[in-house]
Amino acid sequence: MLRIHFTVADAMKVRVVVLGPLAELQLSLNRLQRPGEQRWFGRWRAPTVAGARTLSPDVGDLARFLAPTAGLVDLFTLVGPAEEHAEAVDRLCRAPAGPLRAEFSFAPVVAGVRSGWIGDFAHGDRAARERLSGALDEYHELAIMPYWPRIRALLDSERAARVDVMARHGLDAMLAGLAPTLHWKSPVLEVPGYLGVNRQGAGVVTEVHLGGRGLVLAPSLFTSSDPGLFTPWNDDPAVLLYPVSLDAAAALRLWRRCDESGEKALAGLLGGTRAAALRVIADGCTTSELAQRIGISPGGASQHATVLREAGLVVSRRHRNTVRHTLTGLGAGLLNAV
The missing domain is CATH 1.10.10.10 (Winged helix-like DNA-binding domain superfamily/Winged helix DNA-binding domain)
Incomplete structure (x- = not known):
């Protein structure tokens, strides 16, 4: 379990934000590699898997690095909310060297993946930057861009609903109704499915104190059913990704090309x-x-x-x-x- 502790200052800095297409791109890579968790995503996964066979090998390298079975290089904390894919990629290429290297070194340690030329990107290599940008563009054009207007509309609708509840009934009501997997017991938000383990492999309770930095709630289509907390390298608010609900009718509309x-x-x-x-x-x-x-x-x-x-x-x-x-x-x- 994850327990997120709020102060009064944190409560005043809660926002609901749509992170944008780059965050959904990375999270979709993770979902693509978990065929058992598809449910409403089959109409997206089938053409994406088929189309991926025509993409460059760099896209495969990117998928293995950005969405390993354990650990996650969270590009969205490096980039921040970005409405357009090109804007997000540009920000990634201009991210500060220290946080970039620290974040990109995380996945090989946790998941045992080889960074290869992608690791060179974090050290400012120009050729690696062009390869990374090209791979992101290729996959975005296949898996995200054809559906993005509807995905964005879905996320915007979720955001608007949460903001409306907060405006009408207050923060407590909004957090209490946020998602089935989240429990609000003021001043603590509990995330029961959070994967924290000790050295013996047993589940542990992870206590996180926001300490006045605040919290960004980010609805996501492609994130897993268990919300995840990410802490930016600077003093920006922590980011809690949580899944939007989807039903069969919405999925049919969502995946039409x-x-x-x-x-x-x-x-x-x-x-x-x-x-x-x-x-x-x-x-x-x-x-x-x-x-x-x-x-x-x-x-x-x-x-x-x-x-x-x-x-x-x-x-x-x-x-x-x-x-x-x-x-x-x-x-x-x-x-x-x-």
């Missing part, structure tokens, strides 16, 4: 280009990024974003010389429903 009936229906409703724009905006993007990703002019991208915004599907915020677009709850719901 872009060429299936729901996507065709969305294109019929909005038009092909505007439907594509809505899917891209689900990741969060600027007008120029939207134009580049769907292959139209910046002026055309701006017009499509305006129509989607006026329909209540998109919100746009200006920051200096750029305008950034994200989905509203209505837009996320539309993508998740088709």
